[in-house]
Amino acid sequence: MKLVLSQEQQQLRESVRSFLRAASPLPKVRHGYDPQVYARLNGELGLSGLIVPEEYGGAGAGMAELAVALEETGAALLPGPFLATAFAAIALTRTPDKELLSGIAEGRVAATLTEHELACDGTTVRGTLTQVLSGMEADVLVAPASTGDGMVMVAVELGAPGVSRTPLETLDVTRGQARVVLEGAPCRVLGPQPESGIGDRLCVAVAAEQLGVMRAALDAIVAYAKIRVAFGRYIGSYQGVKHKLADMHCKLEQAESIVRYAAWAADEAPDELPGAAALAQAYVGRACFEVARDHLLLHGGIGYTWEHDAHLFYKRAKADEVLLGPPRLHRARLAQLLEL
């Protein structure tokens, strides 16, 4: 089991972090998706191709590396289809498709994934998807679909006829969703649906983003507690504040340990992955929201304003916590895996 980042992983983290610090600072993210930043993220850092196998032009890295990248994009609250494309890439590594994978690796194609099942007649699909992550920004939707002949994975061009997309106004202003209705939209069958492994890896990916969100939220409130004065003292010197921050730090330490473990399991120990993935969502999802919530509250009134960034973290944390379904599902999964 590997819970400590390697030298290369630390370098990856540093380069993503410094790129985002310059290209996508917090004041910018509330304006939403900037395709130029996204293009540079993929062009200069090759991030979209991180887990795409080398034969399709990607870096062939594992979930451990993807987790490092997602932690940074999460900390920066990066808008746009990076997470959605990572979801699609995760699915496509199980059902490889040269065209899509190389498009993602080159940064030409932004994709998204749904776990809802479409109906497929071999060349077109039908279905109504009420909430598709980055559905307006993505070029391609990857989805499971039922045919007369079993379950397959399909790819649907979202700009094609037969596809209607409606942007949703969502809690998290930094990352959108869309309602997507497919009525005889042309599709390409990629192959049979893999039996397992996609959902678990999505859990790990989201947990990595959550780890970044909570780290950045904690950093922000710790920095503020060192400069904000009340009653003649820095607020961070009050135990009422300090002890909360200490508890938040404890959550962060455990969350990081779980994310590293779950990413390692995804890459190296498939037997442990289901339990690790459910643990990651059950613990990190909640911890992230709690830390984001307390970071907002400890800011005091300023944290409740639209102008301040605190609500961006709070809302991303909430959106992420429920992104893969009601959190009780992860706990129920753990109960099942523990044979309780």
Next chain:
Amino acid sequence: MNLAEYRRAARAWLEENAQAGDRPEAGDLARAKEFMARFYDAGYSGITWPARWGGQGLTEAEERAFAAEARHFTLPTYVFSIGLGMTGPTVLDRGTDEQRERFIRPLLRGEEIWCQLFSEPGAGSDVASLQTRAVRDGDHWVVNGQKVWTSIAQYADWGLLLARTNVDVPKHKGLTMFVVDMHHPGVTVRPLKDMSGRANFNEVFFDNVTIPDEHRVGEVDDGWSVAVTTLLHERLSISAGVGMGGQKDNPASLEALRQAVDTSDPLVRDQLVELHIRSRALALFNQRLAQETEAGIFPGARGSAAKLLLAELTLFQADLATQLVGPESVVAGHPLAQAISLAPGFALGGGTNEIMRNIIGDRVLGLPPEPRVDKTVPFKDLKVGTQA
């Protein structure tokens, strides 16, 4: 011998010499001492301690290799733990050559047992406010006062004693460290029953106990800096132990509870899932700290987070288990009655949860310290202990 050979030899020795079913706190002192002598003679006591003073003079790599093997065995070394973990390293770091010569080898060989005498009834978290006095009388010191929470005092030959030598200066500046002879007639050791009904600790009373000046460790009135050395070693030995203890004998573990309670109830299932989540989260954090240490990243004050989380988990777990099991859990003799009685101890010993949170806030997060009213006030003018 390379490291792999060293490790193989260590395992072979342990297999030969560690008895199955042994307990660290085995009450048979003669047997514990006899074991320690063999342990020392085989070269496993004080692996990284300097050879000049009786240690093995090896590196942390050998120590880690030995610890990795020793984890699979239980050794009857409890009575030597304070000496090996805290007082011995302090004498090595801060003592004189005469003291190292006199004390280290017998400590490592288990011929002499040590305890540590810092805490007092009026000085727990704020140990520097202690009131036990040492007054100079020629080439001796005369000690009067009381210590508490002293593990192993009933067996100890020597104690590392922190006492006040100057009341006219601020509290941290008037302390001095000594090695006190626990067999002196003025020393009284009384068992202190804790809330579980067991006497794991002692109270120690000093009534005109004399200590020769050559048993002073460090300079007069510089005892606080020596104590900091000791406490650093204490934290290291506690955080190194965190998470090492298995859950296999814990009556509040998930494995024990799933046998004892009706898991067809979804509420019960979810509570057990919560226990699993919290236990795994802490276990993984401890493993990550261990991997960092092996990679040369010193965890430092982050060990306090692991200690705090362990204290909270221990209470949560015993509390949950008694709730799930119900009325029978509070009948004397039920393992959970014992567990719920022992649980608060983890949140108190080695620093309370509040102290841990202060350490994390100040030293990990770098938050501003609380303003201190006691830093510059002479000790004699300071409020200490419990006062109306």
